[in-house]
Amino acid sequence: MSEPAPPTRDDDEADGATDATGESEPESESESESTDPTPVTTGASSVIRALENAGVEAAFGVQGGAIMPIYDALYDSDIRHVTMAHEQGAAHAADAFGVVRNEPGVCLATSGPGATNLVTGIADANMDSDGVLALTGQVPSGMVGSDAFQETDTIGVTTPITKHNYFADDADAVGDTVGEAFALAGEGRPGPTLVDLPKDVTQGGTDREPGPAETPKTTTPKTVPDDDAVAAAARAIEDAERPLMLLGGGVIKADAAEEARAFAREFGIPVVTTMPGIGSFPEDDELCLSWAGMHGTGYANMAVTHTDVLVAVGTRFDDRLTGGIDTFAPEAEVVHIDIDPAEISKNVHADYPVIGDAGNALDALSSEIAADPDTEEWREQCLTWKDEYPMDYATPEDEPLKPQFVVECLDEATSDRAIVTSGVGQHQMWAAQYWTFTEPRTWVSSHGLGTMGYGLPSAIGARLAAEDDQEVVCVDGDGSFLMTIQELSVAVREELDITVAVLNNEYIGMVRQWQDAFFEGRHMAAEYNWCPEFDKLAEAFGARGWRVDDYDEVADAVEEAIDYDGPSVIDFHIDPRENVYPMVASGGANGKFALSEDQL
Amino acid sequence: MSSEDSQANNSDEEIPKHGLQGPHPDERPHPTGRRNSQGIRIDPEVEAEHSPRRAVISALVEDEPGVLSRVSGLVSRRQFNIESLTVGPTTVDGHSRLTMVVEEPDPGIDQIEKQLAKLKPVIAVGELDDDMVRTELVLLKVEGEEPDKVHAVTDMYEGKTLDAGPRTITVQLTGDEQKIDDAVDAFRQFGIIEIARTGQTALARGDQATVPGEEPGTSGEPTTPANYDD
Numbered sequence: 043m044s045e046p047a048p049p050t051r052d053d054d055e056a057d058g059a060t061d062a063t064g065e066s067e068p069e070s071e072s073e074s075e076s077t078d079p080t081p082v083t084t085g086a087s088s089v090i091r092a093l094e095n096a097g098v099e100a101a102f103g104v105q106g107g108a109i110m111p112i113y114d115a116l117y118d119s120d121i122r123h124v125t126m127a128h129e130q131g132a133a134h135a136a137d138a139f140g141v142v143r144n145e146p147g148v149c150l151a152t153s154g155p156g157a158t159n160l161v162t163g164i165a166d167a168n169m170d171s172d173g174v175l176a177l178t179g180q181v182p183s184g185m186v187g188s189d190a191f192q193e194t195d196t197i198g199v200t201t202p203i204t205k206h207n208y209f210a211d212d213a214d215a216v217g218d219t220v221g222e223a224f225a226l227a228g229e230g231r232p233g234p235t236l237v238d239l240p241k242d243v244t245q246g247g248t249d250r251e252p253g254p255a256e257t258p259k260t261t262t263p264k265t266v267p268d269d270d271a272v273a274a275a276a277r278a279i280e281d282a283e284r285p286l287m288l289l290g291g292g293v294i295k296a297d298a299a300e301e302a303r304a305f306a307r308e309f310g311i312p313v314v315t316t317m318p319g320i321g322s323f324p325e326d327d328e329l330c331l332s333w334a335g336m337h338g339t340g341y342a343n344m345a346v347t348h349t350d351v352l353v354a355v356g357t358r359f360d361d362r363l364t365g366g367i368d369t370f371a372p373e374a375e376v377v378h379i380d381i382d383p384a385e386i387s388k389n390v391h392a393d394y395p396v397i398g399d400a401g402n403a404l405d406a407l408s409s410e411i412a413a414d415p416d417t418e419e420w421r422e423q424c425l426t427w428k429d430e431y432p433m434d435y436a437t438p439e440d441e442p443l444k445p446q447f448v449v450e451c452l453d454e455a456t457s458d459r460a461i462v463t464s465g466v467g468q469h470q471m472w473a474a475q476y477w478t479f480t481e482p483r484t485w486v487s488s489h490g491l492g493t494m495g496y497g498l499p500s501a502i503g504a505r506l507a508a509e510d511d512q513e514v515v516c517v518d519g520d521g522s523f524l525m526t527i528q529e530l531s532v533a534v535r536e537e538l539d540i541t542v543a544v545l546n547n548e549y550i551g552m553v554r555q556w557q558d559a560f561f562e563g564r565h566m567a568a569e570y571n572w573c574p575e576f577d578k579l580a581e582a583f584g585a586r587g588w589r590v591d592d593y594d595e596v597a598d599a600v601e602e603a604i605d606y607d608g609p610s611v612i613d614f615h616i617d618p619r620e621n622v623y624p625m626v627a628s629g630g631a632n633g634k635f636a637l638s639e640d641q642l
Numbered sequence: 643m644s645s646e647d648s649q650a651n652n653s654d655e656e657i658p659k660h661g662l663q664g665p666h667p668d669e670r671p672h673p674t675g676r677r678n679s680q681g682i683r684i685d686p687e688v689e690a691e692h693s694p695r696r697a698v699i700s701a702l703v704e705d706e707p708g709v710l711s712r713v714s715g716l717v718s719r720r721q722f723n724i725e726s727l728t729v730g731p732t733t734v735d736g737h738s739r740l741t742m743v744v745e746e747p748d749p750g751i752d753q754i755e756k757q758l759a760k761l762k763p764v765i766a767v768g769e770l771d772d773d774m775v776r777t778e779l780v781l782l783k784v785e786g787e788e789p790d791k792v793h794a795v796t797d798m799y800e801g802k803t804l805d806a807g808p809r810t811i812t813v814q815l816t817g818d819e820q821k822i823d824d825a826v827d828a829f830r831q832f833g834i835i836e837i838a839r840t841g842q843t844a845l846a847r848g849d850q851a852t853v854p855g856e857e858p859g860t861s862g863e864p865t866t867p868a869n870y871d872d
Binding site for chain 2 (some may be wrong): 198202206209258261262340364371373374375382389391393424621624633635641
């Protein structure tokens with residue numbers, strides 16, 4: 043399939059880490075040679091050197107014709123490569139690895155179908171501002187544009203879904219390009235970057251050691267906010283009667299959870315989060331009203347609806363959060379802290395924009411506020427709403443298993459630092475609603491793009507990024523799980539301690555919920571009663587599997603699965619008619635959340 | 643299949659009304675919607691609505707392959723309409739200036755600038771003041787039956803005849819948008835066969851820098867990026 047012969051490796055056996063072989067250009071090895079096991083000889087080896095320089099520990103990918111030189115160079119590297127079953131899995135795993143580590147994750151794919159299979163994962167990372175570096179093989183540059191075998195215009199395809207992408211056309215520069223792409227992915231507002239690597243470039247000879255990874259100077263964001271902007275925002279907060287903090291995913295990415303917690307506690311300001319912001323504030327804290335939005339808590343949405351000064355940090359005001367813009371926080375002046383100036387007044391007008399790093403901005407605001415706002419009455423009000431609209435569910439013994447109960451059991455059986463990943467659908471909402479998150483980077487999910495199938499590959503990425511004593515639980519749905527179930531083979535091969543809890547209602551449940559509410563219960567293509575038996579499938583893959591139908595089996599299965607030191611799957615057959623509430627109708631007012639179907 | 647029973651429950655009244663406890667939406671206090679479609683809080687005294695206006699945005703970009711498609715792709719996928727787009731090299735090696743005319747309400751124009759500023763090859767972006775110097779070039783091919791009259795109109799608009807044959811005459815005109823529109827109108831009487839317009843290109847007047855932070859071109863120095871300073 044790939045006609046040019048790969049470059050011959052001089053040391054064809056593993057002959058020791060210090061073996062600096064190769065008759066080519068011995069004079070080039072002077073400075074960096076003392077620590078580097080092998081000198082850079084090709085574009086591919088300089089790419090790998092750039093990754094090593096950037097501190098990359100793991101990469102996820104799938105082999106293929108045009109990426110073979112890169113993989114060949116990886117052979118000599120200490121970077122752990124995890125072969126995934128599908129490139130989409132590689133992108134999601136890299137994404138999740140990055141989320142947990144708070145640094146860009148790396149994925150690799152070959153040209154053409156390999157690159158296009160990455161697209162969903164890259165788009166997902168882009169919507170959630172997750173740093174991901176994607177390296178794609180490309181046909182030799184002389185053949186680019188000729189519709190060659192496995193050729194796709196990867197740059198063209200990925201331009202709208204990357205922070206930036208690079209076509210590497212020079213073997214001497216390719217290492218620096220990859221370093222720059224890595225740095226850019228993690229800088230400021232993180233996001234995915236991609237380097238397309240033609241095979242002749244990665245095979246081409248070079249002795250150029252890549253320099254330190256530097257971001258392009260045209261992209262350096264402002265991290266320290268203007269004094270005037272901070273002062274204006276501080277005045278607004280001082281005068282607030284009903285201030286509310288809205289913490290988005292940016293708080294976690296900026297590593298500013300501590301600053302946000304300190305700020306809220308110092309001034310007694312209640313907190314809601316967005317869904318990506320889950321974990322930025324402990325949900326068991328009295329000030330925390332959990333997350334707002336379409337399926338957020340009633341009390342969070344009441345608070346958003348009635349606040350007079352909304353201090354929004356690191357959020358882009360997605361429509362799943364705001365509902366209808368005209369009814370979103372209708373009485374609030376908005377203080378918007380964000381590192382990306384383009385987010386200011388994009389969806390919701392910011393009366394007090396503060397552009398900068400979230401931690402810096404909150405610290406600056408905190409010292410600028412002279413008089414504490416009087417929030418006692420407002421906090422009381424928020425507590426009243428907590429009582430009025432509790433997050434609860436019925437658990438009659440004779441009814442089928444409730445998904446919320448399963449989530450609570452899993453939460454109880456695991457530590458506070460356990461990492462939860464999820465697919466997309468009803469199960470994702472139940473996991474977000476009924477798991478009590480207290481730490482940043484413990485909730486790994488597909489938010490903006492809503493990618494079904496995100497759960498299992500992201501659990502693999504999270505497992506490799508997590509510390510050994512952190513449990514990793516993937517709460518998945520039957521439909522979502524089936525979309526990337528092949529990655530179970532990877533979890534088995536790599537002996538990853540992951541627990542997959544499938545909330546199986548034999549439906550593509552969120553669609554069924556909407557069909558019930560808005561399409562007269564016409565369940566077109568939403569029935570998934572053709573799903574395989576996941577416990578048996580798990581065993582077929584070499585994992586452990588359980589099937590649970592009743593309440594009294596839940597605790598034992600959960601305990602066994604968590605204890606099992608390897609991938610395990612529990613197929614929870616839940617009430618197929620259970621729906622997710624509260625619910626704000628799409629484009630509706632947040633304060634008019636429905637608590638049952640007849641309120642929609 | 644074990645789920646047959648649940649599949650049967652399709653009719654409306656059999657779908658159980660699962661849900662949470664709490665007052666009905668209508669029983670809760672609701673402030674009325676006080677933001678407009680652009681998310682701007684409506685001040686009772688000042689209606690914060692914005693009507694579209696025409697803006698000229700100038701961007702200094704690194705002259706790398708694909709920069710034009712990155713810029714135009716970004717603008718179009720965010721549903722902003724480009725009226726015209728011109729691009730060409732500057733005095734600094736590796737820099738190009740891109741001039742874009744857009745018609746959008748103010749928040750949209752602001753977004754275009756900020757989104758452009760985020761692109762890696764974009765060094766600096768700015769909107770030009772009304773007193774900018776701007777011009778457009780147009781080529782017009784008209785029927786050649788009345789060469790004298792065509793020549794007269796061309797003269798009136800300070801144009802230039804580029805080609806005159808027995809059947810067609812092609813003229814070149816430059817000027818601001820209004821002048822070009824007027825000239826095109828004037829040439830209609832002869833029967834216009836083809837038109838090629840370049841779109842506006844513009845520079846700031848006098849000593850002002852066209853984009854924020856731009857150094858005088860004669861220095862040959864690259865411009866300091868200023869895109870993240872508002």
